[in-house]
Structures are given as C-alpha cells and as structure tokens.
Amino acid sequence: MFVDSVELTVSSGKGGAGAVSFRREKFIPKGGPDGGDGGKGGDVYFVVDKNTHTxxxxxxxxxxxxxxxxxxxxxxxHGKNGRPLVLIVPPGTEVRDAETGELLLDLTEDGQKVKFLEGGKGGLGNWHFRSASNQKPTYAQPGLPGKTRKIRLELKLIADVGLVGFPNAGKSTLISVVSNARPEIANYEFTTLTPKLGVVSIDEYKSFVMADIPGIIGGASEGKGLGLRFLKHIERTKSLLFMIDLASYREPFKQYEILKKELKKFSERLSKREFAIALTKVDAFDEAEANEKIEKFIKDIGLEPGGENRYGLDERYRYFIQETEHLEKSKPYFVFPISSVSNINIRPLMFALYDLVKIGEKS
Structure with a gap:
C-alpha cells in the first residue's frame, strides 16, 4: 500500500507533578520537606530513514x-522522564500545518533527526520551596502541559531520474529491465498507480535512482486523471526522461507538447530541469518506418539528427546527442529510440542517463 499523504495529531508528553513529601525517620520527628521533581514529558522527533519508502x-x-x-x-x-515519540519517515517527507498548509519541516537527508515538539517540563517538588519562614511547604508545582500540533505529512519522492510519459508509454517495462524494481506491467492505461523507485547500476561503483512516475494525461495539472497527486512526486527529481510512445495513436510531437505543458503549468522550476527523450517501442516498426518517425520527431522539436555516437547506439536507427562542449538546458541532452522488450539501446540509455544526472548535479 502506497500512502503519500496522512494527517496526524501529535502531542509531546506532559511533565510530571512535583511531590509534596516530608522526611519521616526514626529519631528525626521533624524532618524537612523532601518532595522530588516530576519527570520531563517525552519530546516528539522526526527521523529520516532511507529504508522506509512510504x-x-x-x-x-x-x-x-x-x-x-x-x-x-x-x-x-526525581520522576522518570517520559519516553519520546519517534516518527520514522522516508526521505522527501514534508511536514505541514494541517490547517494553514505552512511548511514546518522538509526532511530530505537519510539519518536526519529533528525535534519537532518539546515535552512539558516537570514540576518542582516541595523541597524547593522551603525557607526560614515556611519550613513546611505544602505546595509543589504541577508539570507543564505538552504541546499538540495537527500536521499533514506529504511524501515527495527523491530520485535522480524521473520517467515522465503518458500511460502505457513503457515506463514500467523500462524500469523493470534496468533496475531491481518490479512494477506491475499490463497492456492498459494507469497500470502504475503508485510511484516506483529502482536503483540502476552502471558498474560496481556507479549507480543512480530512477522513479517510475504514474502516467500523465492532458489536464493533469488541473487534477484530471491521477492529477496533482502524482505530479508532485516529480518535483524533487534531478533530471527527467520523457518517454514518447512511437506506437501510440497520439503523434509523438503531440505527446511531447502535452507533457511539457503539464509540467510547466505545475512547476516552472521543474520544467527547466535537465532532460532527455526516449522514443519507445521502436521495434513495432520496420527500420525504414521507424527512422522516418524518429527523424520527423527530432526535426519537429527544432533539432537535427546526429551527434557523436559515444554511447554505442544501435546504428540502424537515427538519434540525437548534444555536444558536451556546448550543452543547452533548453534542449534534450539526447533523443534515443529504444525498445525495452527487444533490448534496443538500453545499455547506451543507462550510460547516457548517468551522464545526464552528473550534468544536473553540476548545474
């Protein structure tokens, strides 16, 4: 079960009351006050754990x-201090005021521990109130109350590469091929109802995290389809891979236009992230028809096919790669035709995405 938003009422503990007590021992009939202090109420902490995903x-x-x-x-x-309340959350969790929506905490780093609410202070026992004029104080302080806050936890996934595309564009198939994630795959729209994370290993020392984001439809930024509930998960990804389905009834350029429009309407900042394009299901056509579609799309977005084939791409198909010396953020880093089922250009795609992530980290 994927849960990305919950509302909670959290409270720190109340401080224990101080004691009213008098020393009574044999041969000491008039012992003074000896009431101890109450214990402190438990604090409320948030702890970020990368092994927690929802x-x-x-x-x-x-x-x-x-x-x-x-x-x-x-x-x-002294009274015993109350045990703290420790709330374990995954990286990317925002803590907001449930009523105002104000952002209270932004929890992104694994191992991060933040005290959210302080427990109530324990009351002083009556021995603190002894004096020459009041040798038998019968008063002790009550403990101070804890603090209560109604909050909303919202999870925004953190990934290096976010896959963006219409439903059934091949995102789930790709992530199942290149990573350890095993999303549900079927030939109908909205198979992916929850974001999936997968670790893509390039070699023993190089890897990146890929997020399979549920499919976008036109109007998602207004809440249509799965809408804003999942668009927000793309917000923290460092770079984007647009998955354009060559076999769809929608023209490839039309798919690209709608996806870019939805992203920009949702977040101006997000629309300016480094990005690349994968043209999926290239194996659904013969080479001549596939290349005609690929070349048309590349020209439709204002580019020319070509570039140095530094990733070992399948030479049967056209492609576009930017020159590393003159990178432009407004253009895709690359446009690759791929097939996850036939394993066309999958390894080159992994290497190119790794480079894209590194470019995004530097910018």
Whole structure:
C-alpha cells in the first residue's frame, strides 16, 4: 500500500507533578520537606530513514502522543522522564500545518533527526520551596502541559531520474529491465498507480535512482486523471526522461507538447530541469518506418539528427546527442529510440542517463 499523504495529531508528553513529601525517620520527628521533581514529558522527533519508502505505517493512526513524565516522590526522588515519540519517515517527507498548509519541516537527508515538539517540563517538588519562614511547604508545582500540533505529512519522492510519459508509454517495462524494481506491467492505461523507485547500476561503483512516475494525461495539472497527486512526486527529481510512445495513436510531437505543458503549468522550476527523450517501442516498426518517425520527431522539436555516437547506439536507427562542449538546458541532452522488450539501446540509455544526472548535479 502506497500512502503519500496522512494527517496526524501529535502531542509531546506532559511533565510530571512535583511531590509534596516530608522526611519521616526514626529519631528525626521533624524532618524537612523532601518532595522530588516530576519527570520531563517525552519530546516528539522526526527521523529520516532511507529504508522506509512510504507513509503506510501511519495509515489508520490519527493521534500519536509521547509518554508523560512520572511524578516525583519522597526522599527527593526525581520522576522518570517520559519516553519520546519517534516518527520514522522516508526521505522527501514534508511536514505541514494541517490547517494553514505552512511548511514546518522538509526532511530530505537519510539519518536526519529533528525535534519537532518539546515535552512539558516537570514540576518542582516541595523541597524547593522551603525557607526560614515556611519550613513546611505544602505546595509543589504541577508539570507543564505538552504541546499538540495537527500536521499533514506529504511524501515527495527523491530520485535522480524521473520517467515522465503518458500511460502505457513503457515506463514500467523500462524500469523493470534496468533496475531491481518490479512494477506491475499490463497492456492498459494507469497500470502504475503508485510511484516506483529502482536503483540502476552502471558498474560496481556507479549507480543512480530512477522513479517510475504514474502516467500523465492532458489536464493533469488541473487534477484530471491521477492529477496533482502524482505530479508532485516529480518535483524533487534531478533530471527527467520523457518517454514518447512511437506506437501510440497520439503523434509523438503531440505527446511531447502535452507533457511539457503539464509540467510547466505545475512547476516552472521543474520544467527547466535537465532532460532527455526516449522514443519507445521502436521495434513495432520496420527500420525504414521507424527512422522516418524518429527523424520527423527530432526535426519537429527544432533539432537535427546526429551527434557523436559515444554511447554505442544501435546504428540502424537515427538519434540525437548534444555536444558536451556546448550543452543547452533548453534542449534534450539526447533523443534515443529504444525498445525495452527487444533490448534496443538500453545499455547506451543507462550510460547516457548517468551522464545526464552528473550534468544536473553540476548545474
């Protein structure tokens, strides 16, 4: 179960009350006050754990509370501090005020630990209030109350490459071929209902994270189809791979135009990320027809086929690669025809995407 947004009411613990107590021992009939202090209420922490991928462990939970501090005891015994409430979340989790939408925390780094709510302070026992004029204080402080906050947790996946395309464009098939992810694959739209992450290994020391984002349709930025619920997951990806289905009833250039438009309407910043294009299902045509479609698309987006074949692309098909000395962010880094099923240009695609990620990190 993928859960990307939950609302919770979280509370830190109340401080324990101070004790009212007097020393009573044999041969000491008039012992003074010895009431101990109450324990501190438990704090509320957020901890980021990269081994956690969803917010599903919060599903069905509405109220979470840290432990209250224990009251103090006689003989100046300090009450036990309340256990903290530790909320484990995946990287990319935002903590927002449930009522105003204000961003309270942005949790992105694995191992990050942030104190969110302070527990209530324990009350002072009566021995603190002894004086020459009041040798038998019968007063001790109550513990201070904890703090309560109604929050909304929102998960935005962090990946190096986000796959963007219409439903059934081949995103799930690609990620299953190049990574350890095993998304559901079938020949109908919206097979992918939840984002999937996969680690793509180039060699023993080089890898990157790919996110299979659910399919976009025209109007997604207004909430049509799966809409904004999943568009937001692309926000944190470092670079984008547009997956254009050559076998679709939609013209390849029309697909590209709609995808770019939806991204720009959703996030101006996102639309300016480094990107590349994969023309999928090239094996659905003979070489002449495939090359005609590829060349037309490359020219439709204002480019010319060609470039140095530094990734070992299949020479049967046309392609476009930018020159590394004169990179332009407004243009795709490359346009590759691919087939995940027939394994056409898959290894070159992996190497090129790795370079794209490195280019994005430098910019």
């Amino acid at each position: 917010l599903s462990h919060f599903k069905g939970k509405k109220v979470l509370k840290a432990e209250n501090g224990k009251p103090g005891e006689g003989r100046k015994k």
